Amino acid sequence: MHATSHYPVIVLGAGPTGLTLANLLGGYGVRTLLLERNASTVDEPRAVSIDDESLRTAQSAGLIDEILPSIVQGYGVHYFSWSGREFARIEPQSTEYGYPKRNAFRQAVLAAQLCEGLDRFAHVEKRFRHELRRFEQVGDKVVLEIDHAGTPVTLSCDWLVACDGGRSGVREQLGIPLSGDTFAEKWLIVDLLDRKTPFRHTRTYCDPVRPAIRLPGPQGTVRYEFMLKEGETAEYVLDEARLRGWIREREPLDEGLPIARKVVYTFHARLAERWRDGRVLLAGDAAHLTPPFAGQGMNSGLRDATNLAWKLHAVVQGRCGPALLDTYEMERKPHAWALIEMAIRIGRYMQPKSRLEAMAAQWALKLCSLYPPARDYVLQLKFKPKPRFGEGFFVPCQAPDTAIKAGQLLPQPRVEWPGGQRRLLDEVLGPGFACLSRAGQPPDPELESWMAGMDVRRIELVAAEDDFPWPEAPERLVVRDCEGVLTRVMAEAGAQAMLVRPDRYVLAFLQGGRNDAAPLRALLDRYRA
Template sequence: MAAGIHGARGRLARSKVNIMADQNILDVVIIGYGPVGQSLSILLGERGYSVAVYDRWPSLYPLPRAVFHDHEIRRVFHAMGIGKEVEALSQPSATYQWFNADWKTLVEIDWSSESISDGPVGYLFNQPSLEALLDSKAKSIPTISVNQGWEAVDLRECDDYCEVTLRRGAMKENVWIPTGETRTVKARYVVGADGANSFVRKSLGITFEDLGFQEDWLVIDLKPNEGVQLDVPDIGQWCNPERPTTMVPGGPGYRRWEFMRLPRETREEMQQPEKVWQLLSPWVGPDQATLVRYALYTFRSLLAEQWRKGRVVIAGDAAHQMPPFMGQGMCSGLRDAWNLAWRFDLILKGIASPALLDGYTPERKPQVRAVIDASIAMGKVVCISDPEEAALRDSAYLSGNVPPLPPFPGITDGLIHADQNPAHGGLAGQLSVHGRVQNAGETMRYDEAVPNGFHVIALDADPDQYLDDAARALLVQIGAQTIGITRDQSRLVADRVLYDVSGKYQAFFEEHRARVLIVRPDYYVYGACAAYEDISAMLATLASGLQRRDGITDTLNQHGEVAA
């Protein structure tokens, strides 16, 4: 499908601004090359921005860590152009089950059910395979420079850019040794995606708030031998006070167990090979599988007080750490990258002022806090080692006296229509619907049919006909897309009003009594209109919230380009 007039004009604007850029200063330097740094580099590099990524380690980490991503993150992978490849290295989740010591079901969370994003709620994957895919994608983009084996040692912010000093290192007998080589790079912005011990966070003097959860768990990944079938729940928590245990797939062909360390056990004891096989013995033996790795982790709940200072921001584990019971650690980091990507895009185009980054912390921090709180609540259910307390828990769950988990949190602050804040029951800040559409007889994903960006989506109509001149100018300026969705064959217009194949869009609009949605590039709803005639007024509110550069509308010439 054609990009549409608004999308085409947006790309012209970006192209001209990039030509104007100082070639001696990069657009963005990213410190850290895990999934968050990899993904952000791809999201920016594919938009044409100059990005350099630096990571202390000379090669990718070869062992598993995260094993779960949800439907929203699958949409992000599709936006990066690797959706089909990620599908090949992951598997849809089954129902997530919690059992008591006697294997009675306490909780079931159906991660296999249909999600708002068109597909199951969750997926299991092998992180080294995912990182290898992201690495290949990043290194294929000409505007991205990937530098492995470089440690950031100094960070300085100037008026118009930042300077990062790095030193090179190499591995000798499993120890990182500096080579003596250093370099300094300049960038308009710096992102610290450098993990829990983040140099960037520490250099900014940002402290963590401890939300109060801390437990040691032994994490074991193994690969069953060919033909071996293990008699274990597909994905579950065994809430046994004698030994709380997690069992999940580790992606196609892999399995993971996690065992809580009990008070009587030492950290050293838990990491002995004989202890590992002893813990695994009820389910699998050394003649049935190969150990991939095992390590003792301290599950924490930490939240950085600030996520941005000037031209520097932090993301991923540098900004937050959480217990794994919701599978949201990596997912939350990728949401950070996804949130930053469209903000940097508008700022680096010259359309928005740097103040657009002010919305990053107010949007991301409350959502992550809510996810951490839910993860802690789940962890407190799982991590009970006292038999009497466990019996009370079991009784409460088995009798149905425990309320269900709250819905996944959306965005409650930042760039959303204030009158429709979800705290007051509004649609703004919720994840928007995604499904399959048909255009000119061809069926495809909506995000394959319509280029990424701000979207104005109308039910049963082409929203273009309801726009005033100011709204049209705004949409041209920000490279937005306007599209109609319908279940009425008589209303179809090629490239303008698409057929709602599954009925997901019609159901979503009707549930929320909306005729029009304004959707952000990260798929969150900015706001909804109950009447087509209200679109321009809502877009005027969006315009005021975008922190556009002073006078930018006067620089748009008749071709929609940004004037020099």
């Protein structure tokens, strides 16, 4: 086969994962082609919840100002018993990563925004109605045979990222199996328009007769999810009169709303056994399938894109070798599975099989609410697995008991610039690696050399209780840690500074001695081109 056009990266699939990855690669300056077999991005509601980490990724992609106005920020969940009485609320208030933890969105709107975002980059192409027929890894490239409206097209790339969904043709051609389970229970999903009630929080009905969820969304949308009983067919539950009757039982004002979509889903908890095969990588639903009960399916895919983008950039740029891409699965797979397990546990809670089981679950939550630390653990979603790696591209902590470790996502507080303006931290960090250090404490010369080789941005931190240095030095980037978060993170780690990766995970804590550079050089040597 002979390729007629070559790209450093081809992304297959214009869902949220593929679109986000293409936007991030565009921001890094990587020449990228996005291929999608359909005529446009998705025009129907699918995922409905976007979390704080994903909004931080949208910020990194330069699209947060377009996305925020079209979502419902900071919604919670109210739990109801079989008798219709509310027995618990989860309404997280913290914004550890700069945004509310739970937010409602419309996937069609987000996909359109991400797609339009690609128009900013002359070096990123998008082609719709391009369906992959087959591919072959030939030496140092991947050659793809594409069908474009009946016309064969041949393309090639250095790296192919398959974001082609749960039924990934790329995964199938590679012969990569999925491990895990498929849920026996099926659920009916009904999306409605023009809701009349202003209530913004999700209602979860832990009813053994018919477990159900009501999720209000932006622009007057609302979703219902009903668990089906054994033996109930899709034809039976999709009957409009029947499903509208179920809706009426939960909210009479929703009964007559226009239906945008109704579908029966089977849910999976499965992982691809390998996420990389040579020059082909799997991401999003192609790599993992998550039950919906924690609202983390799409968000896990966006984490994949965030992890992969800077690594592909480093490899394409020649700063690191292909071995760096092995850390993608190493870092992401355990966290993706931890979120799947959390969704399974929440699903068990939401799907009681008997009134006795429902009573036990509800009393357990009520007892938790009597003990403040346990109540805070539940209400602030602290049971959600931390975005933290066990192994990968980072220097392990010497102080393992710290709240924020190397290999963990750094919080995003606001910092103050000279002149009094306060901005989110990532606006200071920039798109690449960054070093945050105490003002007036430069690293040793050997570390300076390492940082220069990696284009590390240096940021000096003034403690919350201190003033900016005077006179000002325009050549220095100095900000005040006005919330004290970053100073506290470094103090707990016993560090004078910390290095942060482009995806905002802590690369290393620096102790301020002459031994800081050695482990960093060893890490870089391991993954050097």
